[in-house]
Amino acid sequence: MRTADKKAWIHALYNAGLREIEVGSFVPAKVLPQMADTSELVEYASRLPGLAVAVLVPNLKGAEAAVLAGANKITIPFSCSETHSLKNVRRTHEQMIREIHAVGDYLQSLPKQTRPHFEGGLSTAFGCTLEGDVPESRVVDFAEILIKAGCDEVGLSDTTGYANPAQVRRLIRKVHERVGADKLTGIHLHNTRGLGLANAVTAIDEGLTTIDASQGGLGGCPFAPGASGNIVTEDLVFMLEAMGISTGIDYGRLMAARQLLSDALPGEPLYGMVPLAGLPKNFKSS
């Protein structure tokens, strides 16, 4: 996708009412060349008033680039499955924890007004396509370790689309109990097995307030075989608005952003049930 198209898309999402957008990843351009323009996108998005600009960073170098560009939130993925960690960022758990410590120390050295919010993303928290089950006690332990290493909060990530509502509820409660409810407010879900929105509604019921989604369900993880895109923003927004939870998002404008995405990526399948079926007759937003 061309940088100009990405900017237009970010702007369209902003116009639709989104107030937090993850615009890219600070990863080596030779690994993911499609992310080479992340600095430019962060700088662009930072000029949109009231928008929290989030990025993914794999390491200290990425965190420094994120701060330089002016990101408001950085997420460092920490895979609870060491096998996945080695494939994804070529680092052991011990190496990753050391890296997170380094990022935490670096951020603390910054003046408060330029310091981005620092999230440790507990990926493969609900199971791994390579290792299978991931013990919940291990995820809870890592949550604590990441907070101690300097993360402002942790997030639960169902990288592989393995999560189910009972597990979502249980794991949120356990992490909340260990590190405090204010240290886990977000979840990252995939709809690989159709349970994405069921998991989302459970997470909301447990008090989480940041539910990652991607427009058209775009995405996936190149290093988690079989992983499909995130839950679909359009469907999530419909669900929340229908439930009486105001998102501040205008559905018509969200669909305009989808059109823009579709035009910029011809041939790329865009997912979502509501875009296909349409809103219910006489539907009113919350």
Next chain:
Amino acid sequence: MRTADKKAWIHALYNAGLREIEVGSFVPAKVLPQMADTSELVEYASRLPGLAVAVLVPNLKGAEAAVLAGANKITIPFSCSETHSLKNVRRTHEQMIREIHAVGDYLQSLPKQTRPHFEGGLSTAFGCTLEGDVPESRVVDFAEILIKAGCDEVGLSDTTGYANPAQVRRLIRKVHERVGADKLTGIHLHNTRGLGLANAVTAIDEGLTTIDASQGGLGGCPFAPGASGNIVTEDLVFMLEAMGISTGIDYGRLMAARQLLSDALPGEPLYGMVPLAGLPKNFKSS
């Protein structure tokens, strides 16, 4: 679908562990010719030990045919939207209530051992593609009217795929409060807007125990424009088993039944995310 194929499919589902199957509808063959073999299917399915054989009936005549064939459960759809009722069964609310009374009286005249369980299906309970919003108070009133007319219980049906988890929770509670929790144990959901499993998990949380689903999401309603198939049995079973709720269903055999269905209906799209993505690595049933 040929009758022999339907029988083989029913048998395959039975072998997979299903213990309640709606095998057809007793509707005039000139309206839905594909349902002309329902008597034969009920008779066939009734010989499978321990299987509850359910059918849909629109009126007294259908109920008599169902009893004659040996059905264990009959559901009469009552549309909370009168516009949809007129389109679907060409009857006003008053006419339908009279019909349900007649069915109730007829069933009470039968010896207890031949009397099928009688459910009033509150269709378009969560909204109507023709009328739009359907007031919850109206649905609750109709639940009471149907019980008084002789139904053993009522079911909530999201005919149009409009339901959301908050509405599901609220409506179940209201109906339970009005007619008693034992008089509403089932829900019928469509995945038209992607919220099917989120609604199912909420219904289960509210104590419902019968969640309608169709293999491959096959189905729809010819008189509810835009309605797509039910929630997908394969995905629902996965969700429940993953959550630790034992269904008694063998996933491999359920997939064998899907294959049989796919062979019998070439060209018909079969839905379901788990059939595409596969079960998680090392997945164990509950």
